[in-house]
Each structure stands twice: as structure tokens, then as C-alpha cells.
Amino acid sequence: MRDHVSAVSAVVLLSVTALTMVALAQTPANPQAPSSRPALTSAGAALYEANCASCHAAPTDSRIPAIAVLRQRSPQAIVDALTTGQMRAQGADLTSAQRVAVAEFVSGRTIGAGPGAAATTATSDGVVNTGDTYVDARCASSPPFDPSKGGQWNGWGVDITNTRFQPAAQAGLTAEQVPKLTLKWAFGFPNGTSARAQPTIAGGRLFVGSQNGTVYALDAKRGCTIWEYKAAAGVRTAIVLGPRLGSSGTVAYFGDTRASAYAIDASTGALIWTRKLDEHRSASITGTPTLYQDRLYVPVSSGEEGQGGNAQYECCTFRGSVAALNIASGEVLWQTYSIAEAAKPIGKNNSGTTRYGPSGAGIWSAPTVDVKRRVVYAATGNMYTEPAQTTSDAVLAFDMDTGKIVWWAQALFNDVFLVGCNAPKGANCPQTVGPDFDFGNSPILARLPNGRDAIVIGQKSGVGWAFDPDNKGAVLWQYKAGRGSALGGMEWGSAVDSERAYFAIADNGALQTAGLHAVRLDNGERVWFTPPAAPKCGSGRGCTGAVSAAITVIPGVVFAGSMDGGIRAHSTKDGSALWEFDTNREFATVNGVKAAGASINQAGPTVADGMVYVSSGYGSLGGRPGNVLLAFGVQ
DSSP states (O other): OOTHHHHHHHOOOOOOOHHHHHHHHTSOSOTTSGGGHHHHHHHHHHHHHHHTHHHHSSOSSTTSOOHHHHTTSOHHHHHHHHHTSTTHHHHTTSOHHHHHHHHHHHHTSOTTOSSSSTTEEEOTTSEEEETTEEEEOBOSOOOOOOTTSSOOBOSSSSSTTOOOBOOHHHHOOOTTTGGGEEEEEEEEOSTTOOOOOOOEEETTEEEEOOTTSEEEEEETTTOOEEEEEEOSSOOOSOOEEEEOTTSSSEEEEEEOTTSEEEEEETTTOOEEEEEEOOOOTTEEOOSOOEEETTEEEEEEEESGGGGTTOTTSOOOOOBOEEEEEETTTOOEEEEEESSSSOOEEEEEOTTSOEEEESEEOOOOSOOEEETTTTEEEEEOOOEEESSOOTTSSEEEEEETTTOOEEEEEESOSOOBOOTTTTSTTOTTOOSSOOOOOOOOSOOEEEEOTTSOEEEEEEOTTSEEEEEETTTTTEEEEEEEOSOOOTTOSSOSOOEEOSSEEEEEEOGGGOTTTOEEEEEETTTOOEEEEEOOOOOTTOSSTTOSOOOOSOOEEETTEEEEEOTTSEEEEEETTTOOEEEEEEOOSEEOOTTOOOEEOOOOOSSOOEEETTEEEEEEOOOSTTOOOOOEEEEEEEO
């Protein structure tokens, strides 16, 4: 579904031809040597012309960027995508020099040059090197970590029910104060790393992952660095905090884009354990794990959906899953797949390569824990290949103890989709191509005004749903907010308070439907609708009013980031604007990294202890890349 688009947005489906292999074989082994630059540039151009130009010269899919858009990315960010990111399946057959060749041609820059990014490196001791200037980003002093002090935002949805509602006591911020919010500090992600992950706040510390795999612990009020930890691949998930079993201390849990889960010491950043959850070469953990008692529930998705146009790829074999881990050791207690049977050969594509199915139904969002019913809810993505299954585009209920699927509620059947299948002659495409209307939202376990429970969730179809957890997911109500699209519809995260559900709508920025919708929690009837404001970024690709990112609610206020780079606050009473800030500029950062904001997507704002934190610069899904984390407070 979604970060197959990260794959597409770096370079599409690199199958190295004999011609380009010959050219690359003649390049020197050291890609950094000055004498190797012309050869690498020539080899990169050959790779692009042979394998990428057909897609990027005149893209037929709104998610595939033109070469001019790719040039906004740093070469190091593209190398990272080919090495440990969502393009690693395509980059696995390339040498280091070959990855550099492609990245330098696509970005139009050499490694170590360009806007702030590639010339900037962070060291393990917190000193940041920005060219010839060294900035000590470490905190001069930091009190012992105590997560019980101050306000908290822990994990994706602030609690295990994923409401994305922060109570007043934890928010430390009122609706009356919101118009007075000002920028307190900015932190730049080094090496051209896109700003993607959502921060976690506890005990006066901010924890956040990054695209290159670095996890940071920062002082939440000042932005200085307390420690760093380097994971083996990019970290898209939020960080989840919990007590350490059998001893004192706090553990930070997260997942990476190679489908490994981690537990590290939240005080020091030292590794406790790591666990690989899926050996599929495209498997990834995009959704934040959810912690309850002594178990960590981890969702698994993949980027295999990006193989629709690769005629040589045996597509497709991945299937989504949820794994329950023992938090003390990382031991897998159970792992249940969203598709019951493993994929088998189902025919051949037009190049004679074997096709496999069924596949897909990745789980892109954080699971939700229902303590009363002892179940874990997870929402699934679309199918990659047929035969269609009833567990795709659905909410699944897993028995908390055994992992058995006790019921599921499907919102759309036969949504079989691969990237590139809306263009002619897609190599691995099904006969009937689905609309890609799967779930990226987490299920919300909400309490209705009448005291009953409901599972509220938004879908990329533009429909908001309420399912009955006491009647095997029977539909309680549905609200058609927009027309839906492969980029949303309701993409990453909805929210509820005690009376209303709030849905963020992308719909490619359409004024008629995009923006924010508020509906009654008891029956799904519209209360108000606020269309998007005029884009802050002017015009062009990725500059729309689409609200794809997850939204956040505190008493009286809905915070929403937009693809146009604006972060806005709206009244929960009528949707009227309370505050906005334009992130489309460069910022002076506390760590000395050259950084700028751009599109806001996926990660929602986090609010705690009187502060609002926003990541700006999500470069995938048709967005514009940036690399800044912003912290706002009241004077």
C-alpha cells in the first residue's frame, strides 16, 4: 500500500541490464574517489535511461514522481532507500558503487554535497558535523529519566485504544492558549533524512526515529540530544515506553523497515534485544507496536506491492501478520497471518515469470488492545495478487492469548492492487485491478455516549466506519466523507473524543471533500466540515490541501497537518481555525543541521506537557521532502 510508494519515489524497479552491468563493472571500487565521478555519473545515466525513464519521464501514477521531483532528494537518502529502505529488494543485487551511481544521477548531486543533508553526519556522541562547522548537540546536563513526571504521549494513539485524544491533564494546553503557540526549537534530521516518524513524550524527554535508522532521545523542552541509537534500517514507527520486567528502568520499543522489533534502554539507548519477525525481503514494520502488560503486539507490512511493473519478479508472496512478543526477551509467543495459507503458483506473467497468490493484506497501523474482551484489533491492507481473500481491507480481531482470529469485518472485497497497474501492460497485474482502498488507520476502540463500545476507523475509500465488537464486527454506522483515492480518503489516522469522531480526508485536496469532518459518535451524522485552506506552498506536485497525516485531539481542539506544509488547529465545536503555522522554510536547528519543512504526512502531531511537536517533510506519497522536527509552546 503506502511505503511501496517510498520504493517508487526513490527509483522504480531496477533490474540491471547487461549493458549497464558492463558499464558499472568498469567503474573504480571507491565511489568517493574524485577520478570515479565521471564514470559513476555515466553509469547512473545509463541505469536511469534503461530502467527508470519509462516511469519517471512521464508518470502515469500520481504516486510516481518525475525526475525533477527526485532531484529534490539527497543522494544519501536514495542510497539509504536502496540499501536498508523500501527499495532494498531492488538494490540488493547492486554493489555499493552501483547504488551511488544511481543515487548521484537521480539526485543530480554527488555524495557529500547538496542542501544541508548529505554533507551532514551525526556521531554516536551527539556531535553533529555540518561541513566545516561542529555543533555540540548534546545536553550539558540531563536529570535521571523518570517517565512518571510531566505529561506523556506514549506510542501511536496515545493509549492502547488508539483514540488519538490527549486529556487536558496530559496535554497541559487549553483551547484558549492554542492561538498563542510559537516555535520553541527545531531539530534537523541529518543526511537528507525525510521527517516521517511521530515523537513520543515522557519524563521530559522526546523519543523519535528517523529514516536512516537513528533513534534519538532529546530534551523535550530544549531539543538537545541525550542519546542516539542506530538501528539496522529505517525507523518509521513511534517509540513505545514501558517498565522493564524483573528490574528497575524503562524500555523503549519500536520496529524498523526490515521487519525487526527492538527493545532498548530508555535511559541510555543501550540495546536489550532485537527480533526479526519476517524473513521476506520486502517485509517491514510501519505500524507502531502496542504494549500491554508483558506483551508487545507488532504489525508487519511490506513494500512488495511496488513490484507490479517488474516482469522478472515472481510476484507476490508476502502476507501481513501480527506477532505477540514477550517483552523481557523478544520471544515470539504467537504470530498470526492475515492470509491463512502461504502463496502458491497461480500462473505466469506475460514474460513467463511465475506469479504467486494469494498475497498482501499487510498491516500498516498500530494494533488496538481491548482489555475487556481480551482481543487485539488490527486493520489490513489490500491484496497484492489473487485469489481475493475476505480478510483484506478488513478489521481483524485476534484472541489476545492465542492469536486466533475470532472474527473479522471486511469493508471491501476483491481489492487486488499493485503499483503500476493503472498503467497499460503492467507485468504482474490481476485481470481486475482494485481501487487500493485499504486501511492505513488504526482501529479506535471508542466508548459511545450510550455506554456501548464501537470500533471506529477511516478507510482510503473515504468512508468512516463504526463496527460492533460485541456482534462480530457488524456495521453500526458508516459515513461517506469523500470520494476516496489510492492516496486517501482517510489515510493515516482518525480520532475521537467523548462525543464525536474526527476524520481527516485527503481526496487529492478536492475542496468539496478534503479537509476535516466531524461526526456524531453515536450515529455517524455530520456535525461540521472544514475544507482545506489555500495551500501554503503555492502550486505544483505535493502542494495541495490534502490532509493525509494522522490528526490529534485535545479538549476543544483538533490539530491537523497538511500536504501543503501547514500545521493547523481547529475548534472541535465548529471546525473554525484557531491557529496555523507554515513549515515551508529553512529553520535554524538546535543541532546545527541544515533543515527545512515541506509536506506533513503519516505522523500526527503529539501534544504533551504544554508543547506540540510536528514532523515536517514527508517526501513519499506524492509529497515534498524535508527534514525537520518542530516544537511549539506558549510564551
